[in-house]
Amino acid sequence: MTVATNLTLEAPQSIWNARWNRFRRHRLAMTATIFLILLAIACAAADLIANALGVDPSAVDLFERFSPPSSKHLLGTDEIGRDVLVRLLHGGRISLMVGLLATALGGAFGVLIGVVSGFLEGRTDAFLMRFTDCVLSLPIIPLLIVLGAVDLSKLGLPQAWLNSPSVSFWRIVVVIALVDWTAIARISRAATLSVKHRDFVQAARASGATRLYNITAHILPNIATPLIVAGALTVGRVILFESTLSFLGFGVVPPTPTWGNMLTNAQELVTSAPALAIYPGVLILLTVVAVNLVGDGVRVAFDPRSDS
């Protein structure tokens, strides 16, 4: 029929290459990424590190309270002689896991609400968005505390499970996810609205595509960019919520260490061992800053305009 027109065939992965290059050039974001990766590895390897240093993370040693940093206890020991570094790493595990899991859970819910809202429009949309506004208007910390204080046996959950140690971990994941999904819902809705009227969605509809097909095949892949950015910001916020809740005693309960509950006693120690009150907070701060910077880097990387 017609002669083939000239084509400059680039490598198929070039979108991702370009993004990766832009991200790499964002020096702060790269530093933050490396920091987070190292932190995650260190936290994952907490037990190995404890073994290598020859410390037992849960051993109470009243003769070694508040010992200063040494070759054995790199950051010293706490008020009952436990190794601070190893506890920080264990705590980091919880904080990072809660951050990721609660974001994933709340994010999934938010995406569901937002995409359905944007895709169906009309009354469903109005209702879901009013609901989102409602949740958004709640005072978040008091609400988290009440949710953290809820007696789960009154919800009819099996007692055997309630007694297991992982309950306080999962409870906080769920509690935070219940509260922090609104930003993602709004962003998904706005993004869905802008994608659904594009012609490729109409073309699929004309071929007989179902709504579900359009949502999974077209909408979700196309709203991924703003969602990744929003997700990164959410991880940072969740880590702050988790630490605050655990600090106040409504989150993960001791002896399981988290950055939040390691500070619970620090208030009494501000005169005797201020360093104990500094370390966990600095880690929270650095982690959340890093997560925010990564989010910023992703935003820049996905925005082709930032090339110029």
Added chain:
Amino acid sequence: MIRYSLRRSLQAALVIFVMSFVLYNLIGLMPGDPIDVMLEGNPSVTPELMAQMRALYGVDQPLVVRYWRWLLAALTGDFGYSNTYFRPVLEILVPAILQTLKLMVLTLMVSIPVSLLLGSVAARRPNGWVDNIVSVLALTSISSPIFWLALVFIIVFAVKLQWLPAGGSSMAGAPLMEQLTYLVLPVLTLASFTSGQLIRYVRASMIETLNADFIRTARAKGLAEHTVVLRHGLRNAMLPVVTVIALSFGSLMSGALVVETMYGMLGMGKAVYDAIVNKDFNVALAGLLFATVVTLASSLLADLAYGWLDPRVRLE
């Protein structure tokens, strides 16, 4: 516009009604029930007495009935009794609310001018060194857990430098200056916490307005740079900023709760926190509801203000 305001207010009232039901249920899910708490540790309590007390207080009624009774009473201003202080809930909450209000107002008086200043200074030369410093400050502010900020301030200003008290409040009738010293650290903490977000908004809003055509015109007319920034830029950047301030009441409230707990101030936040810890159901419920109403009212105000100022919003 009046219809719009009315409709939004009605919606808000409906939300408060729904939320009161949700919160009532949530509080009901906290451990124990009010009668257990009241009779806790009293050895002479028999099961029969418990049952009698339950019937007397209506705790044996279905949830919806209890909620309805509570709501009717609450509408007349009767939120029940505190079972830790044995006084009406309002008697405990009202002074606490005033204390929190004082904290919040003082905080805004610090954080708004500071944010406007830093945000607009940073916006004048995006990515210049001033902007970079301000951005780092803002990023640190939004990335710090507020309770830890409080700890750091206590360590630095109260323990090391010994300039200020680490917490508590002054004796009744103490001189004003002494009263104020107790407020400095809480206000500083809460202001550091809220300013980060605000600075970011002011900066973004200013960058946008400073690039707008009318600003270029003003510059072209040869007006002094500070006149351009203040007279023309800031004024136009204010609309989104005012909205953000109104919308930030919720997080200010949350922050106040933590700050009050940290500094042992007898405010709303501490009252709610103590109530939850002590299973003081009525106080916790009323406190939470109050916090919800404040947050909702401020976002309603933000909406209405936006509606008045920007006619497009009204048509949705």
Added chain:
Amino acid sequence: MTPLLDVRDVSVRFPLGGSWFGAKQILRAVEGVSFQIAAGETLALVGESGSGKTTLGHVVSGLRSPTSGSVEFRGEAITRSGEKPIQLVFQDPFSALDPRMLVGDIVAEPLRIRGGVSTAERRDRASRILTQVGLPAESISRYPHQFSGGQRQRIAIARALISDPQLIVADEPLSALDVSVQSQVLNLIKDIQESQQIAYLFISHDLGVVNHLADRVAVLYLGRLMEIATRQDLFERPSHPYTRALLTSLPRVGRGRRLPGQGAHGEIPSPLSPPSGCVFHTRCPRAEKLCTEQVPELLPVEGRTQLAACHFRGSGP
């Protein structure tokens, strides 16, 4: 014999959100339009911007249900869901292709939605159809952003062709393209027209293009059909004043000049408050008192094959 497509008395009205000052307004995008398309026939739909062409195209392809009236395809009502032997080609080749999908998946999408075709076969057919529209078979493993506008439009055409449709609704497929590319794509469409038995509803601004492709032409104004005729009749003996106005400034192929203002003077009235009687009377050089009072029906012009909605149809300029 039943026609392939039978559009009967279709109207589409958009209620515009309740205003604060008065009752809801109703926008009449399409009013009482009827026409038929036979198998393998190309009907061109022309009209100024906002005349309701796209809306009508959406109704025909089942993307929108009409407010009233019916659309039948081979004697059966068109539903908004389910499999249809109708495909679409859009104006904007950038919005028409999902930027996150490989071109092969885009082209094969109608088969995937219909189901029953293996992945390998879909790939196979996608690369075959891509070579048919003049693109290298390897295009299947590229992303849309690696192609130019004209190439993208070829991809969109390939997608429309892959499921062997009986009707393609093409909504101004050329008007977003560079002039040099327009004629290439036009030739491609022409080739397909000649080699395959597919009917087209070809929406266009460009009467030159229409003259090139159409078997019959329907003229739309403010959502109403003004005239419908074979191409030859319409271009040589237009019987509606509006059609004549359009033809007086016929652009040559490729220029793609927009219609607004051409020939007919004055502003197009708002579809929110269309003029009484004949909707064209505010701009018609022949308008008389009757025109403001009585709506002219779409009726046969004496001694001709065409239909026109004008009280004075057929009687000289």
